[in-house]
Amino acid sequence: MVNRGKIKRKELKEREKEKNKIANFSITDPNLKSILERLALDLVETKAGLGSYNRLYIATELLLLRRENYTGLKLGLIEEIEAHLHPQAQLRLIEYLQREISEETDVQLIITSHSPNLSSKVNLENLILCKNDNAFSMDSSSTELEKGDYLYLQRFLDVTKANLFFAQGVILVEGDAENILMPTIAEIIGKPLSKYGVSIVNVNSTAFLRYSRIFQRKEVAEGEMGITVAVVTDNDIEPDSGLNGNEINTKREEKKARYNGQGVKTFISPVWTLEYDICLSRLKRLFYTAVLRAEKIQNSNKIGLTDEKIKEVDEKVESDFSTWEPKTDREIAHEIYANNVRNKDISKAIIAQSFAEILKNENQEKLKEEILKDKYLKYLVDSINYACG
Numbered sequence: 001m002v003n004r005g006k007i008k009r010k011e012l013k014e015r016e017k018e019k020n021k022i023a024n025f026s027i028t029d030p031n032l033k034s035i036l037e038r039l040a041l042d043l044v045e046t047k048a049g050l051g052s053y054n055r056l057y058i059a060t061e062l063l064l065l066r067r068e069n070y071t072g073l074k075l076g077l078i079e080e081i082e083a084h085l086h087p088q089a090q091l092r093l094i095e096y097l098q099r100e101i102s103e104e105t106d107v108q109l110i111i112t113s114h115s116p117n118l119s120s121k122v123n124l125e126n127l128i129l130c131k132n133d134n135a136f137s138m139d140s141s142s143t144e145l146e147k148g149d150y151l152y153l154q155r156f157l158d159v160t161k162a163n164l165f166f167a168q169g170v171i172l173v174e175g176d177a178e179n180i181l182m183p184t185i186a187e188i189i190g191k192p193l194s195k196y197g198v199s200i201v202n203v204n205s206t207a208f209l210r211y212s213r214i215f216q217r218k219e220v221a222e223g224e225m226g227i228t229v230a231v232v233t234d235n236d237i238e239p240d241s242g243l244n245g246n247e248i249n250t251k252r253e254e255k256k257a258r259y260n261g262q263g264v265k266t267f268i269s270p271v272w273t274l275e276y277d278i279c280l281s282r283l284k285r286l287f288y289t290a291v292l293r294a295e296k297i298q299n300s301n302k303i304g305l306t307d308e309k310i311k312e313v314d315e316k317v318e319s320d321f322s323t324w325e326p327k328t329d330r331e332i333a334h335e336i337y338a339n340n341v342r343n344k345d346i347s348k349a350i351i352a353q354s355f356a357e358i359l360k361n362e363n364q365e366k367l368k369e370e371i372l373k374d375k376y377l378k379y380l381v382d383s384i385n386y387a388c389g
Contacts, residue, residue, distance in 0.1 A: 051084035055093060065107045074107045082115040094118050098126075116162035124153055129165055132226045136217065144216040144261075152210050161201050164211070168197030169228040169387035172208050176349035177274055178232055184356040185377075186384045188368050196388040206233065212264045229264040230383040234273045239330065267383035270376055275341055275348060278355075279333035281376040286362070288336050289317050290355035295346050297354070 058078060065074050082090050098121075101107050113119065119127065124145075127138040136142065140150065164170045171193075173179050179202040186193050193200065203211055208231045215229050233255070237248055256266040269277045278287045292313040296305055305313075324332050341351065359367060371377050 049084060051086065051089060054084055055089070058093075062101060062107065066105060074105075076101075076107060076109045078109065078111045081111050081113055082118055087117050090115060090117050091121055094121050098123065114166060116159050116166065119165050120157055120159045120162040124150055124157070127165070129225075134224070136225060138214065142218060144213040144218060145210075146213075149210050149213060152207070153214075156210075161203075161211075163199040164201050164214070167199035167227065169199075169230070169389055170215070171198060171200045171230045171232060171383060171387045172211055173200060173202050173232045174206055174208070174234065175204065175274075176202065177352035178202070180349065180352040180356055181274075182232070182380065182384065184359055185371065185380055186388075188359065188364055189371060189381060189384065190368070191384050191388045193384075193388070198384075198387045208233065208259050212259055212261075215264060216262045225263055227263055228387050228389055230387040231259045231264060231266040232380065232383045233259075233266065233268055235269045235271060236273070238272060265386055267379045267386070269379055273337075275351070276333055276337045277376045279336045280329050281374045282370045283359075283374070283377070284329075284332060284336065285317065285321060286358050287351075287355055288320070288340075289313060290351050290358055291336060291340050291346060292316060293354040293358075294350040295340070295344060297350055298347055 058081075061076060064070075065076055081093065085093065097109060097111075101109060125139045129136045129138065138145075140147065145153075171182060173182065179200055182200055183193050186198075201211060212229055212231060215225055215227055217225060235248075235252065237243060237251065243251075252268055255268060259266045271277050271280060275287075278284065281287075293305060293310070296309050296313065320335075324335060327335070340346065341348070372381060
């Protein structure tokens with residue numbers, strides 16, 4: 001039989017011994033290298049990711065650079081600072097570094113990045129664009145940007161627009177319609193923008209100079225920066241303006257001269273606006289279909305179009321074009337643009353989205369042939385070809 005009382009007394013004796021144990025710190029190897037190799041800096045949080053550890057390491061290095069009585073070079077080099085960091089963490093980090101380190105201490109930081117998120121937050125004058133084994137500073141002594149341009153870009157150079165710093169080519173457009181349509185047209189003509197490293201920047205105005213001057217250098221030979229920039233803009237001269245051909249050409253040349261220079265080249269719609277010129281083109285019927293679909297979408301609280309509404313639109317297009325058959329191209333363009341797009345105040349962005357969707361569902365080879373032959377769409381094709389190099 002087992003003597004349970006004896007076992008119990010033994011357990012109590014062992015526990016008493018445990019209580020009397022004393023902890024002690026000791027160094028098993030007095031070698032300094034061994035000691036340092038055993039030191040560790042860790043986070044209390046057990047599930048921290050690589051981004052958190054990267055920030056911890058950056059903070060440690062900055063503490064070393066800011067320590068008292070340090071007389072060495074106070075320079076920090078951080079490669080790919082955005083690695084493993086959530087976009088919001090990137091913004092917090094770069095804002096801290098700009099505020100606490102660069103401005104209030106004598107520590108200098110050189111940071112490399114491929115993040116538009118970070119580029120949109122860094123002071124433009126502190127940016128250096130590395131291209132073709134050259135470094136191009138964005139400070140006011142190097143670019144053609146004026147003081148007002150820096151203030152403007154500080155307000156409006158967001159994450160989407162900051163893509164231009166990482167592009168092989170750039171297309172600057174003045175509105176949502178061009179921003180939506182250009183990638184579709186580029187795809188159709190065999191120049192997908194992503195394949196060629198081309199970024200579209202929607203300036204949402206005609207303030208092209210604010211952006212194009214980023215790529216124009218004060219003391220750099222033409223083309224040396226190696227980034228092609230296409231400015232796509234409207235002619236903005238109404239067909240019934242009363243100006244003769246020479247006067248219109250003069251105004252077009254003045255606009256080109258205002259933007260052109262070094263790698264920047266301007267492409268202007270041949271007649272009036274993007275939408276009006278498409279109404280004159282070989283794609284006018286498809287565009288009119290897009291206009292009527294956009295009207296249905298805009299006036300409905302439901303997403304998308306029903307088959308019934310699409311059929312209704314197609315029948316109206318067929319009927320209207322039969323009625324317009326005796327009319328000239330200019331008269332048809334007026335019917336579509338003035339009487340529908342403008343008078344009904346249909347969103348140009350919705351029209352462009354509908355038009356892009358229609359184009360994607362057409363025969364692509366036939367459509368490519370039509371676009372490349374069309375004189376009214378030539379400026380769009382030329383701008384894409386130029387930006388793609």
